[in-house]
Amino acid sequence: MSARRRLRPLRTRLLVLIGLALAAVCAAMALTTVFVQRAYLLGNLDDRVDTAAERSLGGARLHPGPADDLSFLMDSGHSTGMLAARLDDDGSILAAEVVSANAPPRALTDAQRTALAGVRTDGSTHTAAVPGLGTYRVTVAESDGVRVLTGLPMDDVQHMISGMVVVEAVVAVAVLAAAGGLCAVVVRRQLRPLGRVAATAAEVSRAPLDRGEVTGLTRVPARDTDPASEAGQVGAALNRMIDHVESSLTARRRTEERMRRFLADASHELRTPLTSIAGYAELMKRGSDGIEPVLAWRRVSAESARMTGLVEDLLLLARLDEGRPLQSAEVDVAALVAEAVWDARAAGAGHDWELELHLDDAPSVLGDEARLRQVMAHLLANARVHTPPGTTVVTSVESTADRCLIRLRDDGPGIPPALLPQVFDRFTRGDTSRIRSGPQDGGSGLGLAVVAAIVSAHGGHIDVESEPGRTEFTVVLPSTAGEHAGDRRVDLMSMNSP
Known part of the structure; x- marks a missing residue:
């Protein structure tokens, strides 16, 4: 399997991790934006609700009619879709109407009045789902015994938030796709030196390191040994390892050559006195007339002493090589x-x-x-x-x-x-x-x-x-x-x- 194929799973994992990280970042940014905008829009709507409630309470106080009088809704300036209700001392709805466009205010049905009956009269703004009208932000204003419930629809705010979510999602997907493509290019570019390092290691692994003379092993190019990058550090470390391997193999080859030469020389040195001893012994055995036994014996003794000294020197060198004390x-x-x-x-x-x-x-x-x-x-x-x-x-x-x-x-x-x-x-x-x-x-x-x-x-x-x-x-x-x-x-x- 080539180095490029071996690096493909690593590249895939890196891209997946980067994609997940980018997706998490985009989602966090989108959610944060939506929540901030929603809070802003709701705050703005609540201010409008409070303003409408103050105006409705003022209108109710200017029309001292029956307790269920909502004639102040006929005044101009009220927003279409605004609803108002008169409450008694117990918080029950006496009358409730909603402002219509180009038409007089329309009374709320019993179901709609029931949906508003649960609104607390604590002066805060609440959300209420009114059947047939939608979701409203409502509040209760009170002054001099007059209680008025006022509400404005949330449809515009909800539509705006929904559109914002769609826009954020589209932008996030586009950004994620662009960032993913850019990251893929960057990751592939950054992994190229590592791929070349892997290719060098694979080529060295195919070299016959166990036999023959090993020289000129492939090295990682100098451009891929920059210590400022992780891939460069790996390349430099691989080059140092290859240098050590080459030097070790060279030293081993030299040691083997010296050992072969040493054995050949030792064999030759031992063979010379042994040949002499064997020759003189054979002459003594035959009793040759030209050789005196005493002279032959002296030569045998001399050659034996020479061989003994050689063997003792070899044994001493062997002991010293082993580090014996x-x-x-x-x-x-x-x-x-x-x-x-x-x-x-x-x-x-x-x-x-x-x-x-x-x-x-x-x-x-x-x-x-x-x-x-x-x-x-x-x-x-x-x-x-x-x-x-x-x-x-x-x-x-x-x-x-x-x-x-x-x-x-x-x-x-x-x-x-x-x-x-x-x-x-x-x-x-x-x-x-x-x-x-x-x-x-x-x-x-x-x-x-x-x-x-x-x-x-x-x-x-x-x-x-x-x-x-x-x-x-x-x-x-x-x-x-x-x-x-x-x-x-x-x-x-x-x-x-x-």
Whole structure:
């Protein structure tokens, strides 16, 4: 079902609601107008009735004839249809007549007199239905013992009110129709952006988000993302959601690619020592003359150790990726770094190893000492393996109240610029440009990845800067405050054993 069809029920409901609201407003206005006009016309008629009553009472007082004398109705100036009656002290009608056009006043019938008999003599204006004459507004005036009932017909007022009701109804219907048509146009125009938003959402829903590369998803046009309107807010929110979906799918695709590449690299790295072990084992089994059993056994042991180290690094990375907590204890970074540098000197006597300490506080961190030793071992081994003999490697420790910095700097050939952004990625190697001291020092490309993972697990971070003649790794760890210590420089080549 298209977006336009989906919006049709909403448009219909809006139009119905608007129509009902307009009908209610028109009805209220019409009723108010009718009631106000009716009150005005009745008030005007009541004033005329009171005036006619005063005149009739005055005429009755000027004709002191019998108590049932209505000769004052013969005087000119009385309205056609006006009726008058003389009342006794008990309020009973003695005589009643109605003024006719171009004829003498005509006496009321008994039925008509009976209809007027129930009018209260309280001086107020009342409504009475007189048979054969219609509806009247009547009142009773009294003075010096003379009582006169006077009434005027309401036909003109009722006809005027009825005509007004008809006019109001016609006007209300016309206004309602015009307003309904205008509202339909406005609602349809205002819902067009929402229709385009719905169409965009429908198009995105048809995209194959569960497979393949998803790029260039349709966005809501900029004209339909105005934050000043509700439809624009919906369009802008939909665009943000589409952006999040695209970025999430891109990140997932990259993660899957990295995972596939990681599995391929890990499989390759594990297959190499396994192939060597299988080959030497087969040679030992056959007892080949060209291979000494001791040499074959050494190669098997070396390849086994290499595979064991690779598996241990992979397991460590997996644990760190899962966020498993490390052991936590206070670690003396200065002592740890010094021992690691001494170990590196023993393994790489052809390099110039130096240690510098610049300490404002005792360089203590809260962490896993074994893993931090592993960090230093990997960094120093990386400097030893990827720089030629004679390279100077300077390791420094700096400490402040809130952090501890370990810097490892060498004057080797440096890291290629193209490799620098991926230097901490897994299975990244720099063999093509950095010199190895021997084939036995070949690595799996996991060392710096393990370093970055361990440092991150301790709440720190590691950075690298490199150019020909200078490469510097900087490890920043959160520090625990300690005692003050002065600066000192240690040249390990000038020292005896630790």
